[in-house]
Amino acid sequence: MIIERQQDVTVAATSVMERTSDPRLREIMVSLVKHLHGFVRDVGLTEAEFRDAAAIVAELGKLSNDTHNEVVLMAGSLGVSSLVCLLNNGDQGNTETSQSLLGPFWRLHSPKVDNGGSIIRSETPGAPLFVTARVVDQAGNPLPGAEVDIWHASPVGLYENQDPEQADMNLRGKFTTDADGRFWFRSVMMIGYPIPTNGVVGRLLRLQDRHPYRPAHLHALIFKPGFKVLVSQVYDPADPHIDSDVQFGVTRALIGNFVRHEEPHPTDADVGRPWYSLDYVYRMEEGDAVLPRPPIK
Numbered sequence: 407m408i409i410e411r412q413q414d415v416t417v418a419a420t421s422v423m424e425r426t427s428d429p430r431l432r433e434i435m436v437s438l439v440k441h442l443h444g445f446v447r448d449v450g451l452t453e454a455e456f457r458d459a460a461a462i463v464a465e466l467g468k469l470s471n472d473t474h475n476e477v478v479l480m481a482g483s484l485g486v487s488s489l490v491c492l493l494n495n496g497d498q499g500n501t502e503t504s505q506s507l508l509g510p511f512w513r514l515h516s517p518k519v520d521n522g523g524s525i526i527r528s529e530t531p532g533a534p535l536f537v538t539a540r541v542v543d544q545a546g547n548p549l550p551g552a553e554v555d556i557w558h559a560s561p562v563g564l565y566e567n568q569d570p571e572q573a574d575m576n577l578r579g580k581f582t583t584d585a586d587g588r589f590w591f592r593s594v595m596m597i598g599y600p601i602p603t604n605g606v607v608g609r610l611l612r613l614q615d616r617h618p619y620r621p622a623h624l625h626a627l628i629f630k631p632g633f634k635v636l637v638s639q640v641y642d643p644a645d646p647h648i649d650s651d652v653q654f655g656v657t658r659a660l661i662g663n664f665v666r667h668e669e670p671h672p673t674d675a676d677v678g679r680p681w682y683s684l685d686y687v688y689r690m691e692e693g694d695a696v697l698p699r700p701p702i703k
């Protein structure tokens with residue numbers, strides 16, 4: 407159609423989107439055009455602001471590489487990642503869920519570790535952490551043979567791909583649940599950390615006077631045929647940023663009980679004090695076991 411007034415642009419673009427052959431893509435594109443055009447009108451977007459926005463989108467792509475994903479970081483900082491997660495799990499957001507954000511640091515092919523083993527692969531000073539966990543279905547039945555991918559930041563707040571002082575795949579490991587759905591391992595107690603702030607996300611946080619910190623957490627990605635892949639983060643309630651996560655990822659169901667112990671370890675006299683323990687139950691939902699696309703290599 408020939409555009410005669412600004413309202414015609416939305417009508418023309420929407421009519422084109424409605425000719426999309428794939429039903430789901432058609433639904434998404436029609437809604438996207440309506441909401442984008444509504445947003446432009448709502449804020450009265452100027453030409454200069456539009457050019458700045460286009461430059462920001464381009465910069466997000468340029469800042470994403472094999473070891474860093476600025477797009478995922480921005481999605482989390484806007485609350486989009488958390489919203490998508492909660493809308494698609496826990497009965498479409500109506501019940502608690504163990505599902506959480508994938509985050510920008512998951513890697514494929516982490517090394518296999520026997521239950522009871524350690525995921526420490528280079529000298530990593532910090533309080534010892536002993537994790538025991540169970541993987542169950544929604545009815546509480548154990549899920550044996552599930553693959554559990556574990557990773558977390560170091561006690562200095564860096565993942566190993568960010569830190570040349572750490573060995574490759576340090577604080578990462580893949581476990582298999584036993585007949586009771588259990589897995590267990592040793593690591594070091596992690597701390598909260600600031601997300602990278604040398605890009606677009608960092609500029610946004612400074613403009614909004616927001617801190618960049620994520621509370622301390624343990625990542626897990628659990629794969630079991632017949633069940634939706636479970637991506638989870640378990641948070642330490644003692645962290646000072648537990649109620650102000652920059653990525654909006656902390657839910658009540660994901661707060662773990664990281665217990666601090668001053669007494670000697672009951673089975674290993676060489677364990678230093680204090681040491682910590684975590685016992686947690688991961689609940690999986692039935693569905694297709696499809697791994698997500700890794701945000702980094």
